[in-house]
Amino acid sequence: MPSYEQLFENNRRWAAEKTKGDPQYFERLSAEHNPDYLYIGCSDSRVPANEIMGVEPGEVFVHRNVANLVNNVDLNVMAVINYAVRYLSVKHIIVCGHYGCQGVRAAMQPRDLGILNPWLRNVRDVYRLHKAELDALADQEARYARLVELNVTEQCISIIKTAAVQRSYVNGGFPTVHGWVFDMRTGHLKDLQLDFPQLLRGVQEVYNLTDKDTIF
Incomplete structure (x- = not known):
């Protein structure tokens, strides 16, 4: 060090x-600062956004927090998303989790984590939503890895719920939201291949924040 x-x-x-x-x-x-990408990732120092994406400074707008969460009452991440979409006109928003995430592992433990409780409750809510699938996995590490992936997906859905993203997509056809997971054992990124249009349609049924009856 x-x-x-x-x-x-x-x-x-x-x-x-x-x-x-x-x-x-x-x-x-x-x-100038005109990145096409907004990257929302974990604060873990082993997952440096620019390096794992192979891009130079100025090519990706970055926000990081514990367990790569997109909480609608977190003014920090909401400000980042709004600025990226409305002023930088980013074309892609990426949520990138990583296998071995200590925040996700901590959320799997049924114990009091003090000040972390309200923050990691978001991950525990993901577990609750997908409890049947996760509990069906007998291997603890497999369950842990799957929760990392599901957490990324749910954070992508949280992004799609925002007015800035919905309105930008209606007016300009972007941004597209992607879910990734970084594997520290190999150095490779995994694209979760989310069906963004389908997710957007599903979200709009309840969270339509545009002045349109339908996005498509």
Whole structure:
């Protein structure tokens, strides 16, 4: 683990490396911010958004929290989604969970977690919604991995419920919402292949926040 002072030395080397072959790199970076992607992921330091996606700074707008949750009363994530959709006009919103998520594992334990209780209740609600499927899995690790995937899917649905996303899709045909899971054992991303139009139709039956009777 590098020392605190070493972090600044690392930064200087990184900046020098970036400008070595491209003297205008930081000039361009500071000029504009027009990413096509909003990434909502877990705060786990082992899952760095830019690196696992293979993109440069400026190409993805990032929000991270414990267990990659999209809670409609969390003004932080709601502000990020609204800004990304209404002002950056992102074309894709990605929720990325990861196998081995400690937040999801903690939510699986029937015990008092103090200040984490209200936050992780969102994951426990996902477990409750899918209890029959999860309890049918005899292997604890398989159940854990499946809850990670289901949690990502439910957070994608929470994004689709927002007025900003619905209105943008009606008016411009974007953004599309995607669910991913990162596997730290292989370094690979798994696309959960969510049927976004079908999810949107299902959500609109109850959560239609547009001025249209139907999105399609």
